[in-house]
Amino acid sequence: MPDLVKDYIETGKVKYVIKDFPLERIHKKALKAHEAANCAGEQGSYWQMHDRIFSERKLDIEALKGYARDIGLDTERFNKCLDSGKEASEIRGDLQEGIKAGVRSTPTFLLGLTNPEDLSKVRATVMIRGAQPYTEFKKEIEKLLSAAQ
Numbered sequence: 001m002p003d004l005v006k007d008y009i010e011t012g013k014v015k016y017v018i019k020d021f022p023l024e025r026i027h028k029k030a031l032k033a034h035e036a037a038n039c040a041g042e043q044g045s046y047w048q049m050h051d052r053i054f055s056e057r058k059l060d061i062e063a064l065k066g067y068a069r070d071i072g073l074d075t076e077r078f079n080k081c082l083d084s085g086k087e088a089s090e091i092r093g094d095l096q097e098g099i100k101a102g103v104r105s106t107p108t109f110l111l112g113l114t115n116p117e118d119l120s121k122v123r124a125t126v127m128i129r130g131a132q133p134y135t136e137f138k139k140e141i142e143k144l145l146s147a148a149q
């Protein structure tokens with residue numbers, strides 16, 4: 001990821017958009033974990049919460065609230081966000097967009113989007129499934145960039 005950021009995202013060649021895709025069939029508490037990350041994101045700490053969830057792997061409400069406290073969030077604001085479920089509809093919308101675009105698992109990367117803000121209007125030239133090496137992304141990105149010129 002650091003090489004992709006340096007070579008493509010920071011240079012403006014690629015726009016990187018993350019969409020939620022909770023796998024509730026596998027992880028019953030995945031939706032709430034996604035909500036927690038998004039609620040933390042409201043305070044500029046999406047990645048801190050994301051990384052904490054993946055390192056600790058406890059997804060019950062009390063654990064998620066504990067992570068918020070541990071990473072220094074305004075816990076009253078975070079707890080209100082998490083308890084309200086206000087992020088759930090956006091997350092479910094992302095999930096449906098991903099399904100329509102052909103996403104079945106995570107991670108999945110869509111390259112060559114015409115409108116990355118609305119995956120229901122996706123024209124993905126390339127779909128990369130699973131964690132792949134930098135060289136695979138570079139090869140596909142360079143093909144797309146060459147075709148666009």
